Amino acid sequence: MWYKILYAFLVTVGGLAYGLLLGGISRKITARIHGRRGPTVFQNFIDLIKLLRKKTAISHGTMFFLAPMFRLLGGVGVLLLVPIVYGSSILSNFSFGGDLIVVLYFMVFGCLGMALGAADSGHPHSALAPTRGLAQMAGYELPFLISVIGLAIAHKTVSISGLVAAQQGGIFHWNLFQYPFLSIAGLIAMLGMYMAYPFSVVMAPQEIPVGPPTEYSSTFLSFMFSGRSIFGVGKYVLFMDLFLGGATNLVEAFVKTFALFLIIVFVTNVFPRYRTEQAVKFFWTYPVVIGLIDFIRIFIK
């Protein structure tokens, strides 16, 4: 048990580092697409260190104080509840604790925490952002649920390890090829889940300063920042397990998550932004229709 906790700690740290690195790479790629040099790929590490070592910080109240912890906890929880490497007892983390449904609900934990903290700050803009986020969530969760339920029924399990096990045995056993429409729906939902353009209205740095964390600074912000990074990695791993057949070793995991990451980066950099209701309508139409093709196929079978 104890070695599990140790490994969990290592995974968390590794996840954080990987998440920050991916953030840096994303910034670099964006810059290159803009025709700029861009920051170093380690820029996010530097930012995090700076934020951690700011000398002052303000708090607006209890919820404001606790929210970054909820956020971090939610991120770490998601990362630790999904098995990273199939068959490895160490890198399957705490996935004995719960199945896909647990992970789906635990994913909300951090978001809810952040939303509450933001609302507690008393800033109207930071209260506005979660409402957009939740509305958009109602948008992307529909196609995502279609693909998750479809896969669960198709493979007769909601255990993530079970889903990965069902995809072993060659690239064409991946759900991406077995159930391409479900996967497309799920991957479109993933775009929304990462609040990447064109679904970035939640953060909306132009109209509402920086989304929920408007009032957050210093240490608080660093917690949120790292929470978000870890959460992002956790979600990549989840999507990898769902659609890309999981991973049998760490290298494969890195490659696959990086591939997912690249999808997001390239979509993000070429799209403008939807308004909330446009995003919701988009999610409720195209990916849903696409997903339903496979969904109905599974339903009839």
Place this chain on the structure above:
Amino acid sequence: MVFFAASLLLIFIGLYAALVKRNLIKIIIGLSIMDTGVNMLIISLGFVKGRTAPIISLKELFKKGTWLVDVSKVVDPLPQALVLTAIVIGVAVTAMALSVVIRMYSVKKSIEIDDFKELKW
């Protein structure tokens, strides 16, 4: 049969009055006619052609020397008894109706039905 038809006719005349007439007094007259029709019907029911009234007269007593009437010679007495009651009741109803009409007239100075349609729906 004639009596029967005539009394039915009277009853229907009375009903017709209640159906069509707009004047309260005329409706009351209609009711009286209906009453009369019924009374006539009752009498006709007890009537047997060629028989006498079931009345004990002194003349008869002296002639026959007995109170007893020959039952086979008289008509059925019960309808006649009934009709007496019915007539009385009919009069009472008519009197009641007329007094109500008098009151109605004193309230609205009218005895037309059109002026008494406040209670409806």
Place this chain on the structure above:
Amino acid sequence: MVNPVVIIAITLIAAFSIGIFQFLGKKFVRGVFWLTVLFDFAAILSIAYGFLTKAIKNPIMVKIGGFPPPIGINLYVDQLSAYLGVVVFFIGAMAAYHWLSRGINDPEPKALVLLLLLLLGSTGMIFTQDFFNLFVFIEITSIASYGLVASNLDSFSLEASFKYIVIGSISSTFVLLGAVLLYKFAGSLNMADISAHINSSMYSGGMLIIISIMFLFGLLIELEVFPMNGWALDIYQGANPAVVAILAGGIVKGFYLVFLRSANYLKFPHLLKIGIIFGLSTYIVSQFFAWKQKDIRRLFGYSSVGQLGLLILAGAFYLNGNLHGFAKKYMLFAIIFFVLNHSFSKSTLFFLADLFGRRRIEEWKGVLSKNKLFGFLFSTSVLSMAGAPPFLGFWAKLFFILAIPKEYFYIVALVLIGAIAEILYYFNLYRIISEKEDGIFDYKGSIVPSLFNVFVLLGLSAFGAYKFFILTGLDIQSGKFLAFITISSVAVFVLGVSRLAQWILSLGMIGALGFHVIKNTSLVPAFNIQSFFVYLVLAGAIMFVFATYPLSKKYSAVFYPLFVFTVFSMVGISVSSNWITLFIFWELMSWSSYLLINQGGKKAAWIYLVMSAIGGYGMLAGIKLLSTGPNLIPSFSSSSAFAVSAWAGILIFTAFLVKMGTAPLHIWARDAYGESPDGFTPLLSGVLSKMGVFGGILTIVYLLPHLSHSDTILYGLAWFGALTALFMALLAIFQEDVKKVLAYSSISQVGYILIGLALATSLGYSAALYHTVNHLIFKGLLFVAAAGIIYRTGTSYLPEMGGLIRRMPFTFLAFLMGIITLAGIPPLSGFAGKWLLYSALLEKRWMFILLIAMFASIVAFMYCYKLLHTIFLGQLRDKYRKTKELPLPLVIVELVLAGLTFAVGIKPNLILSFSEKAIKSLGFTSPGYAYESAHRIVSKFGYWNAYFMGVFAVGSFIIALILFFFAKAKIRKVGQLDIGYSGEVPDSPESVHFGYDLYAHMRRAVRVFIYPHVENTYKRIYNSLMAFVDYTRRFYTGDLNTYALWVVITLSFIFYILYKGVF
């Protein structure tokens, strides 16, 4: 015992002596009058008492002038006529007392003479054994009533009187014609004599048919059947209510007895058809025409006419409906109870209408709150008239429905629809009357007669309940429990001198019952589904009643009695062993909760009541469908003995769906939850809606397997549940009232439970039962907190709140935990329910329902956040800067419930161990899931370790907290307006608070889904019915000629039916 003829003689003499000796003064007149009435009453009471104690065994036959029956006129007094005589004289005496106390504006002696004559006439009418004599008495009654109706001498009463005279004359003419033709035909006028000589084969000849047409026609006019009752309604509206009270309460019942007698003696052909056509049409038409009525007296008139229609229907079935055994007995008691109920409640209503004097319904606004006694009398009468349990009208209706043969199911359906219509208008009236309005309320006259009436009515209600439980042979436990419920709530009312005392009493009573249930295993033998719900009800109730004390100051004195009543009737539902008992307690619960909701929102309560009535009567109709053959009272298990149509199941389920608030029957829920007294809403949401779940389980387990199409029904139910869950969640996010958000949330959550039930697998039941308890915990918590917040802030409007976390930290903590549970986020208890449900759905491969259910829970996050944000977070307003934490009882309840969610979240066994037992009692061998290790629960599809999740969450929370405390030194807590607001200084909290219409953007996306389609459909149906009724009620033109025309048309119609013999 007094010779009945003496009654008539004495009354006659008294009437004449008053007429002659009226110069002796008022005192003499009144003295003679009262002596006569009292003597008559005593005399007839002694006869009735003789019958009751069986001292008199045979009917009394009085020979007048010593002639034996066929020759002489004689009186015949049997049990029924003696009892009816008592009622007539009682109502007569009360009406006279009432009238005298109001003052008679006509010369008093004349009115009293007419009153005596009226009583004399009706007594004679009831007692006589001779057809011609009957005519005479009818005429005496009629003439006296003509005079009395006109006695106000204003244009209304004179008009009514004249109409009555004309139509009445036509009626009596036909009765006379019938009598003399009968004499011609049978050679006798004695009823018994004629009856002995008539058999049905004689009707093949023409004469007897014509005779019966005459009698039927004449009597049907007097009984105010549908196309010929315009005059009667005009009397109800126009005449003096004291007179109307006697007419409606006593005299018409005399006519009814005469009708039954003549029908019995003459063996009317096709009586059943006549009864159904005229009785049913009268009942239905008058109930619907009453909807648009603005004049309260005419409204009561419509109701009276409707009741008479029901009586005719019942009478026709009793005499000619081929009822056997119990059914015949039930029908007799239905008739008796209908008569008694109508006599006492309707006369009370007319008395009260006269006391207050106002005609237009709007002028009655607020009467209930202004005078408590008046309100009590009015409410009791109205409740009894509308058939609310445990009053007499309810037992009458129940007997009636049970007695009607199943072939005539359409009659049951139509009568129940009529009953719903009746509730609709009666309680629309009640809604207006119970509106809060200040001011003093004055009435002229004495309230004593009404008081007497209501006391008799209450006594009779007890008698009715007693008779019902004895006759139907239901388990006597339920009867005793009903008595216990009534007595205990009355005790709370009577002994509770202050709110504190009432609170303690209610707590004590609920606690005592709980103690009794736990100690005494006879009520609940082994732990099964019923005891599961008994514990649920009692545990919920005791917590919620505990929380109400601080709120109770503004509640009226009936709050706690009704609360106790509702709670105990829910216990009654849970322990009931057959469908009828279930129905009785169900109705008790509906009505008592209606009265509770009516303490708050009147319109909301009305909608709640109407929907409840639709559900409840739907259930009754379904039960009726179940009860075939000799088995009038279907027990739960016996329903398997025969195949029944799917409609039985659907109809019974309607009631439960209404209580669960399943779309499209949900329209009551938002306002009823939102506007009911805050102390009651937790119970309404947490426990009362769960009774629907209980009923649903019973139906699905005991009934549905025996129905055709049961799989389709279940799948349909699951869809209803799923769509309810989704759309109610969508609606919830756009509400701006805290309780309305919670209301929609509540029915959305109950939608999940319905899905669980519809699965009908053991895992589905596990999910449903778990969620039932869990919903009680967290929704109770949220509603209790909302009640406290409304109590402290004085508003339930969300945009008015904000920032309250600074003032109410404990409430916030509890509320937050409630919300996390509601959202189903691990590690709190909400997740387990979701997981079980989803696993069950996966197991059954109901993919689309699973999709909708999961999606609905995502939508739910939106209102979860909205509640937390708008109440507790954001900017604190100036007016709440001095607001305190909630009162202690509320905080205790909140924290206990919050602790429960946490405990259950880590150890779901706390609930699951109970639900497992309950599920096993339903005949399943396993709960559908298994324990792989101590804490790891495994279903066919997935697994989940609650204990680990809890420890994980708490552990990492603690680690994060420790980490954070290192950074604490440099953190400064800033003021609420210290925000980075473009370098600007905000001038007030309101200006930077985001609290209104949080999801405006979402609304643009889902506009078409949240448009109130269902509500508008209901409204449209209601409005078009209203318009239709408003148009068709012009049928009663008020024109005498038209009335006479309808009389003639009906005559032809009766002639047609009877003469053709076919229809």
Place this chain on the structure above:
Amino acid sequence: MKEKDYFLDDRPKKLSYSEVWEKFFNWARAQSLWVIAYGTGCGSIEIPPMVTSRFDAERFGVSTVGTPRQADVLIISGYLAVKTLKRVIRVYEQMQSPKYVVGLGACTVNGGMYYDSYNTVNLVDLYIPIDVYVAGCMPRPEAILAGFAQLMKKIKEGRADGWKQYIDNLDKYRKNQEKIIKNWKIPNYNW
């Protein structure tokens, strides 16, 4: 709770000057300068070119944020009206230490072409501490980048201590501010 406590009314605590890893953190601070996107004058038009593709300030770790809470650098972009000064003070005080101010253009140095205007602050340094001036009217983006390079250098050397000065000498700054700001009772500190 008091009748009105919308605002925290305390003075900030004096901050410790040295940390063990200070040098490393100073490097991190220098490499990650988040500029609040707040233009006080015409100079702000030069900032968009600086952060976009042409001059790409992000390669030095300079990026923009929308809220003072997260910002490290406040750019006074040109002339500063008294009215604007109020906002600048509030924004500056709401930023979290360590924080730096860059004065842009001649106006921040001595009022520039508006030196005799009734409403322009001539010497911004009197009111908030300025770490780096970038002269010019207006300075080109290259010049601004040069200024940032200067700022980074100062930070790395530990000399960019305007935020310390400000807290240590808050009374002095307040007195100066109160001299020209008439219609605002300046609070003890804008938290």
